[in-house]
Amino acid sequence: MTLLGQPPPSVVRPHLAFRDLVAESVTSLLARPGRSLLTILGTVLGIGAIVATLGLSKTAGNQIVTRFDALAATSVTVTQRNEFGWFGPSQQTVNLIPWDAEDRIKRLNGVLAAGIKSNVSADGQLTRSVPINDPLAQTEFAINLVAVSPGLFDIAQAELRSGRFFDEGHSLRADPVAVIGRSAAQRLNLDRVDHQPAIFVGDVTLIVIGIIEEVAREPSLLDAVVIPNGTARKLFDLNGIDEVQIRTEIGAAQLIGSQAATALYPNEPNRLRVAVPPDPRAVKGAVEEDVNALFLVLGGVSLLIGAIGIANVTLVSVLERVGEIGLRRSVGAARRHIAAQFLVESAAMGFIGGIVGASGGVLVVVAVSATRTWTPVLDPWIPLGAPALGIVVGLLAGLYPALKASRLEPVEALRAGL
Amino acid sequence: MPDPVVLLDRVSRTFAGTTPVHALRHVDFRLEAGEYVSVVGPSGSGKSTLLHVLGLLDEPTDGLYFLDGINVALINDAERTGLRGDRIGFVFQDFHLLRHRTVTENVLTALLYNRFPRRERHGAAVEALERVGLGHRMDQTTDKLSGGERQRVAIARAIVSRPSLLLADEPTGNLDTATSESVLEVFDDLRSDGLTLVVVTHDETVSAHAARHVRMVDGFLSETTSGRGTR
Ligand SMILES: Nc1ncnc2c1ncn2[C@@H]1O[C@H](COP(=O)(O)OP(=O)(O)OP(=O)(O)O)[C@@H](O)[C@H]1O
Ligand SMILES: [Mg+2]
Numbered sequence: 248m249t250l251l252g253q254p255p256p257s258v259v260r261p262h263l264a265f266r267d268l269v270a271e272s273v274t275s276l277l278a279r280p281g282r283s284l285l286t287i288l289g290t291v292l293g294i295g296a297i298v299a300t301l302g303l304s305k306t307a308g309n310q311i312v313t314r315f316d317a318l319a320a321t322s323v324t325v326t327q328r329n330e331f332g333w334f335g336p337s338q339q340t341v342n343l344i345p346w347d348a349e350d351r352i353k354r355l356n357g358v359l360a361a362g363i364k365s366n367v368s369a370d371g372q373l374t375r376s377v378p379i380n381d382p383l384a385q386t387e388f389a390i391n392l393v394a395v396s397p398g399l400f401d402i403a404q405a406e407l408r409s410g411r412f413f414d415e416g417h418s419l420r421a422d423p424v425a426v427i428g429r430s431a432a433q434r435l436n437l438d439r440v441d442h443q444p445a446i447f448v449g450d451v452t453l454i455v456i457g458i459i460e461e462v463a464r465e466p467s468l469l470d471a472v473v474i475p476n477g478t479a480r481k482l483f484d485l486n487g488i489d490e491v492q493i494r495t496e497i498g499a500a501q502l503i504g505s506q507a508a509t510a511l512y513p514n515e516p517n518r519l520r521v522a523v524p525p526d527p528r529a530v531k532g533a534v535e536e537d538v539n540a541l542f543l544v545l546g547g548v549s550l551l552i553g554a555i556g557i558a559n560v561t562l563v564s565v566l567e568r569v570g571e572i573g574l575r576r577s578v579g580a581a582r583r584h585i586a587a588q589f590l591v592e593s594a595a596m597g598f599i600g601g602i603v604g605a606s607g608g609v610l611v612v613v614a615v616s617a618t619r620t621w622t623p624v625l626d627p628w629i630p631l632g633a634p635a636l637g638i639v640v641g642l643l644a645g646l647y648p649a650l651k652a653s654r655l656e657p658v659e660a661l662r663a664g665l
Numbered sequence: 666m667p668d669p670v671v672l673l674d675r676v677s678r679t680f681a682g683t684t685p686v687h688a689l690r691h692v693d694f695r696l697e698a699g700e701y702v703s704v705v706g707p708s709g710s711g712k713s714t715l716l717h718v719l720g721l722l723d724e725p726t727d728g729l730y731f732l733d734g735i736n737v738a739l740i741n742d743a744e745r746t747g748l749r750g751d752r753i754g755f756v757f758q759d760f761h762l763l764r765h766r767t768v769t770e771n772v773l774t775a776l777l778y779n780r781f782p783r784r785e786r787h788g789a790a791v792e793a794l795e796r797v798g799l800g801h802r803m804d805q806t807t808d809k810l811s812g813g814e815r816q817r818v819a820i821a822r823a824i825v826s827r828p829s830l831l832l833a834d835e836p837t838g839n840l841d842t843a844t845s846e847s848v849l850e851v852f853d854d855l856r857s858d859g860l861t862l863v864v865v866t867h868d869e870t871v872s873a874h875a876a877r878h879v880r881m882v883d884g885f886l887s888e889t890t891s892g893r894g895t896r
Contacts, residue, residue, distance in 0.1 A: 258744045258748055259751045261750055271774075274770070574763070577755045578778060579826075581746045658717050
């Protein structure tokens with residue numbers, strides 16, 4: 248021995264194998280399973296809420312896309328903007344939409360069908376049919392007169408009960424023909440067209456060549472007298488087109504919407520109003536965002552509560568286990584080993600909370616989807632990320648108690664705790 | 666000549682405060698390997714403080730302490746902790762066992778922090794428990810043990826890492842006479858195996874088992890028998 252007392256190299260530094268650390272922590276937790284489970288409840292709820300939120304919003308968003316009305320999603324409508332003059336709104340001062348609108352639009356890539364439609368003002372004239380069977384029955388009706396291009400029947404997906412549609416030839420020749428909707432036909436007491444019945448709009452005679460039984464869109468056609476554009480221009484002085492209707496391929500609506508105005512009125516395309524369906528992707532994103540923002544806040548709050556719960560219980564457990572801490576120090580545990588044990592214990596609780604919470608959240612998504620017959624959709628990183636989030640929560644929650652535990656002086660700890 | 670296990674050179678321990686407490690005053694103390702020493706003295710005389718200093722749980726405010734020839738003031742906190750886990754065993758009056766854990770697990774905690782070879786741990790725990798006569802109780806949780814059995818588990822834990830110094834603070838303080846005797850027999854047995862023992866006690870019969878007796882009064886240490894260095 249030297250009085251200077253050089254420390255010989257035989258001094259062992261304290262050491263704790265990671266395996267032993269985990270085993271000690273897990274055994275401690277398992278020694279009081281009831282308390283450990285109660286402790287993780289907050290984390291379970293928090294992570295469960297977050298997983299369920301992300302899963303449900305994803306599932307619902309997906310649903311919106313698949314269920315989005317395929318017809319509406321492929322429809323584009325072009326109308327003329329109302330022009331406001333000095334003396335208030337005046338309609339149709341100039342006709343901006345050309346008469347060959349249907350052809351112009353059909354040239355665009357992605358257009359499946361196009362048609363034009365205008366309301367014809369017949370100056371309040373009534374429509375009647377011959378013969379007049381019952382002199383007392385009403386024989387004259389105010390029935391809408393509508394001029395369309397043949398393509399509009401396509402757009403409306405009109406089905407005939409009897410007869411045929413008119414075509415481009417009728418329009419070019421301005422033939423006095425009409426197709427009438429089934430309600431109009433009922434009122435006019437017409438059932439069949441094989442004998443070429445005539446109807447009278449004011450003093451104009453029209454031959455009915457077809458009766459529409461059903462339409463998928465444009466239900467107003469069912470109670471209207473529908474005539475070719477050319478006929479309307481010649482016999483009823485139609486001088487402008489109200490609207491152009493376009494059906495596009497799926498997914499092309501946005502693109503066609505951006506091209507239609509230029510195709511119709513290249514000089515000043517923005518004098519036309521183009522209505523396109525909302526972008527389904529945008530709708531989906533918006534829904535996900537709405538749902539997410541609300542519920543993620545809720546999930547975050549419950550997770551915070553969960554973390555506080557773990558922190559609280561770990562802190563209480565530090566206080567309860569002061570004696571154990573003193574004992575471990577006395578058998579050679581360094582401060583960092585004490586801290587590590589409490590950290591691993593709280594992280595393990597967070598981890599278990601994450602797993603249980605994620606499972607619960609997934610169950611909720613599946614259950615809700617089942618009741619709505621939706622397809623549950625979940626990002627794969629969510630079930631993996633949830634336990635990791637739990638560990639982070641547990642570590643954060645355990646930080647302060649672990650520090651507190653490691654700062655205890657061994658003598659004090661041994662004296663205080665039993 | 667080998668280093669003494671303990672050499673205290675004018676060690677003092679003063680607790681600062683409004684009225685500072687001199688728990689140890691200029692204590693000189695030399696302890697050779699294999700000695701069995703009892704420490705007696707009135708309450709508050711500094712016996713526990715002496716044991717804490719010897720066990721590296723507390724540090725002298727003055728003087729030098731050599732443990733196995735190592736000046737413990739020259740090594741850092743972590744190294745002192747390592748030395749404690751490696752060379753010192755503690756036995757406390759109130760046992761300090763982990764509840765809800767088995768007897769064997771309690772003994773094994775003393776092997777976690779000192780690089781004791783993993784493969785030899787279980788064997789060492791069994792051996793230590795057989796040593797204290799608890800070979801049949803190894804898988805019992807400690808809540809179910811009697812006081813004497815608990816203290817013997819604590820002793821097994823204190824000796825399992827084969828320390829050079831065993832420190833016991835009132836080891837029989839919570840035990841009746843009969844169970845005290847079983848604990849003292851274990852100490853006698855350990856001493857005959859060459860373990861160095863320091864036992865703090867109030868009890869004359871406990872003290873009588875030791876070969877050497879020191880007395881603490883008001884922080885001063887004095888020998889009461891001239892048995893210094895004897896076996
Ligand atoms: N952390 C401390 N702070 C201040 N004073 C202390 C502290 N620890 C011990 N003391 C004081 O030091 C003196 C010696 O205490 P110690 O515990 O060593 O006595 P003891 O001989 O073990 O007594 P007992 O027989 O009652 O256990 C006492 O006066 C005690 O109040
Ligand atoms: Mg004491």
